[in-house]
Amino acid sequence: MDFRDAPEEAAFREEVKAFLAVEFKGASDGGLEASGPNAERAKEEVSRGGVDRFGAYKGWMKKLAAKGWTAPAWPKEYGGAGMTVMQQFVFNEEMAKARAPRPGGIGIAFGGPTIIAYGTDEQKREHLPGILSGDAVWCQGFSEPGSGSDLASLQTRAEKDGDDYVINGQKIWTSGAQFAQRMILLARTDPNAPKHKGISYFLLDMKSPGVSVRPLVNMANLPGFSEVFFDNVRVPAKDLLGEENRGWYVATTTLDIERSSIGTSIAQQQSVDDLIRFAKEMGNGKGENGNGRAKSVRAELADRCIEAETARLLSYRVITLQNRGMVPNHESSAVKLYAAELSQRVAETGIRITGLYGQLDRGPSDEKDSASNRWALNRGRFMRSYLQTVSATIAGGTSEVQRNIIATRGLGLPRD
Ligand SMILES: Cc1cc2nc3c(=O)[nH]c(=O)nc-3n(C[C@H](O)[C@H](O)[C@H](O)COP(=O)(O)OP(=O)(O)OC[C@H]3O[C@@H](n4cnc5c(N)ncnc54)[C@H](O)[C@@H]3O)c2cc1C
Numbered sequence: 001m002d003f004r005d006a007p008e009e010a011a012f013r014e015e016v017k018a019f020l021a022v023e024f025k026g027a028s029d030g031g032l033e034a035s036g037p038n039a040e041r042a043k044e045e046v047s048r049g050g051v052d053r054f055g056a057y058k059g060w061m062k063k064l065a066a067k068g069w070t071a072p073a074w075p076k077e078y079g080g081a082g083m084t085v086m087q088q089f090v091f092n093e094e095m096a097k098a099r100a101p102r103p104g105g106i107g108i109a110f111g112g113p114t115i116i117a118y119g120t121d122e123q124k125r126e127h128l129p130g131i132l133s134g135d136a137v138w139c140q141g142f143s144e145p146g147s148g149s150d151l152a153s154l155q156t157r158a159e160k161d162g163d164d165y166v167i168n169g170q171k172i173w174t175s176g177a178q179f180a181q182r183m184i185l186l187a188r189t190d191p192n193a194p195k196h197k198g199i200s201y202f203l204l205d206m207k208s209p210g211v212s213v214r215p216l217v218n219m220a221n222l223p224g225f226s227e228v229f230f231d232n233v234r235v236p237a238k239d240l241l242g243e244e245n246r247g248w249y250v251a252t253t254t255l256d257i258e259r260s261s262i263g264t265s266i267a268q269q270q271s272v273d274d275l276i277r278f279a280k281e282m283g284n285g286k287g288e289n290g291n292g293r294a295k296s297v298r299a300e301l302a303d304r305c306i307e308a309e310t311a312r313l314l315s316y317r318v319i320t321l322q323n324r325g326m327v328p329n330h331e332s333s334a335v336k337l338y339a340a341e342l343s344q345r346v347a348e349t350g351i352r353i354t355g356l357y358g359q360l361d362r363g364p365s366d367e368k369d370s371a372s373n374r375w376a377l378n379r380g381r382f383m384r385s386y387l388q389t390v391s392a393t394i395a396g397g398t399s400e401v402q403r404n405i406i407a408t409r410g411l412g413l414p415r416d
Pocket residue numbers: 139140141142143144145146147148149150172173174175176224225391392394395396397398399400401404
């Protein structure tokens with residue numbers, strides 16, 4: 001196989017690298033905080049007088065915006081970079097290699113592209129500029145207490161009343177809902193229709209009366225997601241995206257976007273490289289043949305190294321399909337499944353190799369001399385990823401569901 005860039009991709013890669021070399025001044029261990037739960041924590045630190053990592057993140061997004069790279073996949077006419085599939089791949093790969101936060105969030109990744117595909121001109125004018133500038137943060141209100149894997153069974157109701165829809169029900173696990181201004185929301189508009197055919201897709205204003213958000217704190221002690229309750233919330237009909245009762249098909253577009261996970265697989269490889277360096281520095285890989293710990297460290301790192309490379313090649317397969325104009329299906333499930341389970345194995349290896357120091361979390365950045373800041377390795381990176389990756393095999397479709405897709409659509413096995 002020849003994985004070399006074509007001349008135009010090589011030139012674009014140099015452009016991205018040159019931009020990163022000049023403009024990106026981030027710390028190698030996540031010194032800039034992306035949006036989402038870590039941003040919440042970063043804001044808390046700023047308010048306590050700590051280092052402004054969230055501000056640094058926003059500054060970085062401005063630099064990307066000046067280059068026109070905030071929304072790599074969006075067409076140019078809507079303010080995006082209009083990158084080809086291969087350019088997006090090169091961009092994501094180089095950003096990940098530099099450990100630079102990628103522009104993203106629900107608005108850039110899902111909301112915007114779905115509005116571009118299904119929105120009216122008025123909806124595009126109203127929503128796309130705020131997503132691009134970062135002024136409007138979006139969240140995704142799909143999952144409900146009884147509807148996750150079987151999303152089409154969702155029960156939140158939207159009843160037509162004059163020029164409005166009236167929403168009642170509940171969402172759960174809504175990432176970032178507590179600081180979002182808008183939500184892409186699925187609600188049932190026809191309870192008598194077959195379950196996929198009675199759902200509509202709304203662009204909800206989170207400030208609407210009757211919306212209440214209750215943050216949930218996860219096991220990493222971060223308020224990553226929330227419960228969201230709707231009590232007679234009135235949504236104007238202009239905020240319906242696509243046709244009434246056809247929302248499931250609009251949602252499929254949302255869920256089909258971005259499947260290669262190249263950024264994730266590069267990040268795994270970097271974590272493994274960091275662990276190899278750490279093991280060498282600490283002499284963890286050393287030992288006589290009889291030294292069981294040294295042997296297990298070496299074997300474990302060798303396994304993770306092979307797996308990280310496998311994850312990268314699975315991502316390449318998805319990119320190759322997209323570049324040929326095909327829509328990846330079970331191939332994306334393989335990437336998602338493998339990357340999620342690998343992230344847990346890498347975190348476990350990290351914790352095992354770094355020992356007790358690796359189990360310490362970093363302290364607040366304004367308390368430089370605290371014991372945790374002095375002793376936490378990599379600012380508590382492996383301890384946090386150990387806790388945070390538990391959810392990787394659930395979020396965005398569980399591993400069991402991905403295995404079902406691979407077995408039925410990929411291998412042609414019967415459903416049940
Ligand atoms: C960190 C995180 C962030 C999230 N963010 C969002 C968000 O922003 N917006 C949003 O809408 N949702 C979000 N979710 C919800 C996520 O999409 C759901 O958790 C996921 O789809 C699983 O649904 P569930 O939790 O209801 O589990 P269930 O679907 O109830 O599954 C329970 C168990 O049964 C298994 N199972 C279910 N069906 C099958 C089957 N057919 N065959 C075999 N096993 C099966 C599952 O694999 C799982 O082990 C988030 C979840 C997490 C963990």
